[in-house]
Amino acid sequence: xxxLPRFKYLGPGSLDEALSLxxxxxxxxxxxAGGTDLLPSxxxxxxRSMHVLDLKRIDGLREIKNGLEKETDIGALTPLAAIEESAxxxxxxxxxxxxxxxxxxxxxxxxxxxxGNIALDTRCWYFNQSHFWRxxxxxxxxxxxxxxxxxQSGKRCYASFVADTVPALLALNARVRIxxxxxxxxxxxxxxxxxxxxxxxxxxxxxxxxxxxxxxPENQSGSSYQKLRLREAISFPLAGAAAHVVLxxxxxxxxxxxxxxAGSGPIEVTEAAALLKGAPITEDLIEEAASKARQAARPxxxxxxxxxxxxxMAGILAKRALREAIRRAKGLTDDQRGLIQ
Numbered sequence: 001x002x003x004l005p006r007f008k009y010l011g012p013g014s015l016d017e018a019l020s021l022x023x024x025x026x027x028x029x030x031x032x033a034g035g036t037d038l039l040p041s042x043x044x045x046x047x048r049s050m051h052v053l054d055l056k057r058i059d060g061l062r063e064i065k066n067g068l069e070k071e072t073d074i075g076a077l078t079p080l081a082a083i084e085e086s087a088x089x090x091x092x093x094x095x096x097x098x099x100x101x102x103x104x105x106x107x108x109x110x111x112x113x114x115x116g117n118i119a120l121d122t123r124c125w126y127f128n129q130s131h132f133w134r135x136x137x138x139x140x141x142x143x144x145x146x147x148x149x150x151x152q153s154g155k156r157c158y159a160s161f162v163a164d165t166v167p168a169l170l171a172l173n174a175r176v177r178i179x180x181x182x183x184x185x186x187x188x189x190x191x192x193x194x195x196x197x198x199x200x201x202x203x204x205x206x207x208x209x210x211x212x213x214x215x216x217p218e219n220q221s222g223s224s225y226q227k228l229r230l231r232e233a234i235s236f237p238l239a240g241a242a243a244h245v246v247l248x249x250x251x252x253x254x255x256x257x258x259x260x261x262a263g264s265g266p267i268e269v270t271e272a273a274a275l276l277k278g279a280p281i282t283e284d285l286i287e288e289a290a291s292k293a294r295q296a297a298r299p300x301x302x303x304x305x306x307x308x309x310x311x312x313m314a315g316i317l318a319k320r321a322l323r324e325a326i327r328r329a330k331g332l333t334d335d336q337r338g339l340i341q
Contacts, residue, residue, distance in 0.1 A: 004043055009052055015061075045130075099227075159302065174214050196264055220246060226240065226324075227240045245329050259318065271292040290316065
């Protein structure tokens with residue numbers, strides 16, 4: 001049985017108090033949102049912090065509400081289950097509702113939060129193991145060593161990015177809100193990711209994600225998220241793809257395709273977007289865009305299933321997501337999927 005190490009629990013009642021505690025215990029504190037990833041990692045001794053800061057008592061971080069200019073604001077502590085079940089999210093941002101709904105099992109979705117999923121650590125089967133198991137091999141780059149057991153000549157960590165909601169949020173042009181003692185700032189969500197498995201995001205000590213903001217959906221727009229996993233629950237994605245389209249009649253006006261679990265960060269397939277923008281909706285172009293997605297995927301052998309299969313599936317999932325996004329943008333029913341052209 002793996003036990004939690006000893007730590008001091010901190011439960012601030014306000015965001016200002018939380019930020020002060022983060023500064024006071026800088027370098028020796030972890031933030032607890034839902035705890036579905038942090039607590040297992042602590043049991044595996046992947047994190048050694050004497051203090052755990054629980055954000056659950058802070059008001060105002062669990063809301064889905066309309067912001068300025070009809071934007072949608074989602075508090076960082078909003079449970080994934082609430083996002084999956086939200087009628088507003090389903091209607092405006094179906095890709096996000098799908099992504100939240102595909103995260104693990106109901107118990108995890110009830111505890112896990114959108115902020116925690118955004119800040120989710122990367123995974124690798126040489127890293128996400130018990131302390132006893134890891135003692136049997138040389139320390140890897142992610143644990144402070146000098147070797148990558150997956151890519152022997154690699155100069156960086158290749159641990160996989162496995163957050164389900166992030167590809168959907170990126171496809172929907174989400175902005176993330178980050179707070180520290182100097183105030184709150186916003187930036188495009190893609191700006192916080194590094195493509196390095198060891199330090200997958202640019203969040204610094206003392207910073208807290210307070211929420212995400214989604215722009216209102218345009219007319220003739222649609223989105224979808226598709227996921228490959230071995231089990232219908234619990235499993236992290238082995239490949240994932242989100243697509244968001246804005247149509248102008250029977251032509252693409254805007255397109256965004258983002259892959260997950262295909263590298264050490266989310267991968268925006270800009271080549272596919274450039275190919276489709278302004279082009280007519282044809283099956284040949286959809287197939288070509290899927291091929292661009294497959295070429296953009298960079299999986300390595302650090303998860304189940306071969307990299308070649310996961311790369312192939314990245315293209316297939318991108319095609320499925322793109323076709324479903326088009327169907328939704330056109331307002332077609334499920335039975336009319338074959339009429340997207």
